Amino acid sequence: MARPHVVVIGSGFGGLFAAQALAKSEVDVTLVSRTVAHLFQPLLYQVATGILSTGEIAPATRDILRNQPNATVLLAEVTRINLDSRVVVAEKLSKTIALKYDYLVVAAGAGQSYFGNDQFATFAPGMKTIDDALELRARIFGSLEMAELSEDADERRRLLTYVVVGAGPTGVEMAGQIAELTHHTLRRSFRRIDTTTARVLLLDGADAVLPPFGPELSAAARAELERNGVEVLLGALVTNVDATGLDVKFSDGRTERISAGCKVWAAGVQASPLGRTLAEQSGAGIDRAGRVEVNDDLTLPGRPEVFVVGDMISLNGLPGVAQVAIQGGRYAASKIAGEVTGHPVTTPFRYHDKGSMAVISRFGAVAKVGRLRLTGFVAWSAWLFVHLLYLVGFKNRVTTLLHWFITFVGRGRSERVTTEQQLVGRLAVKQLGPEFQPTIGGTLEPGKIKH
């Protein structure tokens, strides 16, 4: 008899951990993802600011699963799911494949949300993918290069102004690193500009940084950011972003134009559009961020064979964090394994909150673990340990530790290469329009419409 076929969509935390948890089950697993790697998103900002290389935070999924004989990895984007016929359709360049499943685990994650202002993305990239991080690296270092070339004092000031929108962990970490970079690391690298005069602004519409960490850690994080030269502007709603800066409306009614060379968008997420497809076909609800309201065992209503995990789910207010995806992926795998062996798992999904952390500066972080509230070096050490633990691969851990040593002890950055493709690639592809599609040969073929 044929073994049950489990299709897993996504190679992020949810997808990878689900596939790995099925290693010893009598099933065949096909993991289909539009990216070749398992991306450790929490360290994207370190790629953007020249600390780590892409390989360290994004090892190839094919490599991670090479010793798991029941797992097959396919590089393709899922464009359709038919719940009635139990088929997933995925495409890559001119190839289309259909995968029939007995069980489906959907872990396609979330993208950036500009809250209905997608035009902002042209000038303020988000931080969700390796492409985003490399583009931001080119913009962060590129702004300094342009300032060094400029003869105009106003222009220099603008190019030396960095704005990070969104004071969640990503925004806080990003702003902290840009300040460290400009105020310390690069201060002797330029001759015509003084990088220590760079302004680094962190904006948020809310009235606190890191609100989910609670008032005590939030205040500590803000104080540490300001001590390191980050200007924190709260109650600040961004109303427009363009090539030369952004417009802000404050909660007291004031408006301000901020001229800035480099803008980073770290606010808001929108779940994968696959969520809507699933909701429409199953009758599940969907929230404003496009997350699917799943049953308490992570299945869709009336579809016990379909699991949705990670950033795509709306369940009991669970946050969009790596642990929710990891534990969800493993839970879905345990349900499938239980059914296959005739020992069904009947308990609902229970999330164990292992805490949250954010790095603010060199040797400074905040961490919330159970009732414990940690700040400073202790929190930073905990952060270092946890992130090393969850990085996939021994080699990655060793080289990451080396890079952290270079950065945190020596204040150096060894990953500073930027290319023009990184800088303009996203916008250039967008301008080419949907009728262009790259071929493996590296040329652009007109007339091949990507659906």
Ligand SMILES: Cc1cc2nc3c(=O)[nH]c(=O)nc-3n(C[C@H](O)[C@H](O)[C@H](O)COP(=O)(O)OP(=O)(O)OC[C@H]3O[C@@H](n4cnc5c(N)ncnc54)[C@H](O)[C@@H]3O)c2cc1C
């Ligand atoms: C910059 C940043 C910093 C973060 N920091 C932290 C942190 O400090 N701590 C923490 O706990 N969490 C953090 N998070 C959140 C955490 O990374 C996510 O909660 C987690 O990655 C969610 O896992 P997931 O499997 O649901 O989705 P993801 O990890 O996003 O994986 C989604 C996968 O699906 C694939 N995919 C998407 N669409 C398709 C499609 N149509 N077809 C095929 N494949 C598809 C993608 O290529 C990817 O492999 C951070 C996130 C970001 C962006």
